[in-house]
Amino acid sequence: MDITTTDLGLVARVQNLSKSYGTDRTRVDALRDVDLGIRRAEFTAIMGPSGSGKSTLMHIMAGLDSPTSGRVWLGDAEIGGMDDANLTLLRRRRIGFVFQSFNLVPTLDVEGNLLLPFELDGRRPTTRERDWIDELEQALGLEGRLAHRPHELSGGQQQRVAIARALATRPELVFADEPTGNLDSRTGREVLELLRTASTRYGQSIAMVTHDPIAASYADRVVFLADGRIVEDRGRSDAAEISRFMLDMEASS
Numbered sequence: 001m002d003i004t005t006t007d008l009g010l011v012a013r014v015q016n017l018s019k020s021y022g023t024d025r026t027r028v029d030a031l032r033d034v035d036l037g038i039r040r041a042e043f044t045a046i047m048g049p050s051g052s053g054k055s056t057l058m059h060i061m062a063g064l065d066s067p068t069s070g071r072v073w074l075g076d077a078e079i080g081g082m083d084d085a086n087l088t089l090l091r092r093r094r095i096g097f098v099f100q101s102f103n104l105v106p107t108l109d110v111e112g113n114l115l116l117p118f119e120l121d122g123r124r125p126t127t128r129e130r131d132w133i134d135e136l137e138q139a140l141g142l143e144g145r146l147a148h149r150p151h152e153l154s155g156g157q158q159q160r161v162a163i164a165r166a167l168a169t170r171p172e173l174v175f176a177d178e179p180t181g182n183l184d185s186r187t188g189r190e191v192l193e194l195l196r197t198a199s200t201r202y203g204q205s206i207a208m209v210t211h212d213p214i215a216a217s218y219a220d221r222v223v224f225l226a227d228g229r230i231v232e233d234r235g236r237s238d239a240a241e242i243s244r245f246m247l248d249m250e251a252s253s
């Protein structure tokens with residue numbers, strides 16, 4: 001019998017993953033033979049220089065892009081052979097996303113955007129979920145903005161709505177691409193605390209792409225990519241250690 005992703009204590013996994021874009025002279029090897037598992041209830045930071053493959057890895061793990069070769073599991077389901085309808089359902093039920101581009105619906109107000117994942121799933125939040133949404137709104141300072149549309153918000157406020165929306169249904173896995181990129185340092189810290197709370201209190205797994213050593217220091221695990229390969233996989237580290245490693249990595253490249 002095969003060992004499942006769950007048996008390994010993981011919520012998502014890639015094996016021998018490679019991704020190339022273009023052909024011949026225009027070919028770019030964005031990922032080269034990557035093996036990675038995202039552990040249950042753990043907060044993982046993915047770091048690396050610009051162009052090292054972080055976003056590509058996250059998009060493939062989330063089933064938003066397909067690999068050139070290798071295998072990908074979301075939970076125990078291998079997504080390689082899955083049709084679009086099943087993949088969409090799997091994503092909707094199990095995954096939350098915070099994209100760099102926020103992906104808010106412009107015609108819905110903040111509250112409408114926050115409730116969208118429930119709408120798409122054809123249900124309303126339970127009382128406990130409603131309490132959690134209220135807590136997210138409060139922690140992210142959105143209470144005064146619930147009737148506003150995205151274009152009436154600052155970039156940082158839009159970012160916070162995207163984060164609250166990704167966490168609202170308490171999906172077992174949250175992918176976040178530079179979630180603190182547009183935030184001032186105090187709000188950024190609150191977002192990182194929230195992500196940590198989501199993993200410690202609710203057992204959610206968080207996979208966060210970041211360039212920021214301080215943001216990465218909130219994570220339980222820090223994975224470094226360089227030139228499409230994993231070059232380091234370490235436990236919780238402080239911001240100074242992470243900065244030092246990044247500088248050493250850049251110096252040796």
Ligand SMILES: Nc1ncnc2c1ncn2[C@@H]1O[C@H](COP(=O)(O)OP(=O)(O)OP(=O)(O)O)[C@@H](O)[C@H]1O
Nearest residue numbers: 021022028030048049050051052053054055056057
């Ligand atoms: N759609 C695409 N077509 C062609 N090349 C691509 C495409 N998407 C990414 N790449 C290339 O793949 C490599 C990895 O890109 P990726 O966006 O994953 O890097 P990253 O580590 O997330 O970078 P950054 O920190 O700048 O966001 C880069 O060299 C990039 O130019």
